């Protein structure tokens with residue numbers, strides 16, 4: 001017997017979905033979860049945050065679970081100096097030269113000062 005799940009689309013109201021129409025998304029960084037689906041009537045991408053109980057219920061009904069992580073950029077240092085207009089100009093000049101890109105990247109990776117244009 002096929003499972004029918006009722007979910008709410010902001011535009012269409014309650015829609016009926018099969019388990020294959022939904023995905024449970026679990027963030028492995030904070031444990032939050034949500035279910036997502038593309039509305040079968042209007043095509044909108046719909047997302048609803050859910051708690052562990054609803055997550056377990058949907059999983060037991062056969063809904064696919066997908067884990068995701070926060071972008072790695074969030075773990076980057078926040079005390080780094082801000083990018084300045086001079087930095088952008090240096091980058092532009094460096095990128096516009098045909099002969100210096102590889103050497104400049106290698107120098108930056110070695111922790112050396114970048115070459116002047």
Ligand SMILES: [Zn+2]
Pocket residue numbers: 009010011012013039040041042043044
């Ligand atoms: Zn809809």
